[in-house]
Amino acid sequence: MLVRSDYAAHAAQMAELAAEAARGYFRGRLGVEFKADESPVTQADKGVEAQVRAYLAEHFPDHGVFGEEHGVEGLDRKHVWIIDPIDGTRSFLSGHPLFGFLLGHLVDGVPQLGVIGMPALGEVFLGVQGQGATLNGEPVRVSDKTRLDRSILFVNEGDKIHRDHPALFDRLMRSGQTRRFAYDCYPHALLAAGHVDAVIDYDLQPYDFLPVLAVVEAAGGVMTDWDGKPLSLNSDGRVISAATLELHAEMLELVCG
Template sequence: MNDMMTEALRISAAACAIPKRYFRSSLSIDQKSDESPVTIVDRETEEFLRRELLAQFPDHGIFGEEFGRQSGDSAYEWIIDPIDGTRSFISGNPLYGMLLALLRNSEPVFGIVRMPELEEVYTGTSGTAFRNGTEPLAVSQTRDLSDAAIYINEGEKIHAAHPALFQRLCKTGQLRRFAYDCYPHMLLAAGHIDAVIDFDLQPYDYLPLVCVVKGAGGIMTDWQGENLTLRSDGRVISAATPELHKTLLELVQAG
């Protein structure tokens, strides 16, 4: 497993050169069927990751955002989001990420979150998580929602689908910020904030994050409190402590 992690880190580090080359330049932007934007950067980056991973692990499966799912002949499958936060990328915001996870029998084994412009990499596996390979990550010990720093991801989507919940979220916690994409979950893993409410995600958005959050001692589930899988509905809670997680579950389930 360490060899797989080492190769995945090497390959993803090399892949970062692609978005960094295009960042804050003029790009042609296409719209996918769900009206989300996609660029040549998303496609080139995923093509590179898929090609290099299959060269090292030819019997593994791959599931990527841009080119779908390719079955393998082993229990292992790679999950790829080449640019997590395309809207951030095309608007010059450096908080886009590159996500990679390895599943074994559909269960996350390890996750890698790269922030190319910040030159940060977060890794997580069972019981451990690190930033830049040497800095151990640990979540906060905040238990009371009134003391919590909370990030609300995809706020406009939550407002459209669950307006009453959105109003409750806007009044909860000690500090609230609206955000998008993977980085708030990494801030939680590093102990800087206490919870993230997220919405309308795909497996390649959340599965690479699970091992980092859990490895740092946090909890990451769907809004029903169930473990995240390939079949989860994309509504996600990350929390630093069981007490905070329980309170947030009650909040989102109140209707």
């Protein structure tokens, strides 16, 4: 069996492959379709995932794969790779450079390794359980902030939170020393690197949060659902990331009202 460093080397290669493929489509002429939930899917999403799947089929033919665009194969296997080829398709379509590539390696359903790639920025965040997190090969770690009123808070999917949880949205607007609105994976990557202290996110899929979970935890952070429960393939897509246990506890209190 390969050791974790070997999996990490393969993950880095796939991130490079995905970044090169995504940059080939970015700010170009894209064919766009809309899924049943009206979220857009482009040639880039399908093309990037196809290339990553081809790599996995060559190097790990006995592993399962869970991809956003091309479905699930062997989800019951011990080793499963999870792929979000373009995390932030709406950003990608609008020429906004903060779209990402997400890749996770699960063993018995538990994330052991995660990649947050930012193709337009030339950044690759890699986290391995028990071995720490890196940005382009250099170690990164979360901040030491323990109080929300002294923290930088990012609110992801704020329009959806406002629509479905207006009272929580109002509390969020009065929280943090500094707050920002965003979408997609990059705020969680910034948290892993110590620039952001807390992120609340909403309406995600497993391919959105499980790769990110591996990076945040490897960097020393905490990431759960809104009830404080561990994230899994069956989680409901409501997510909190925090730099410290104390800050995470305060975020849970904020969510509960």
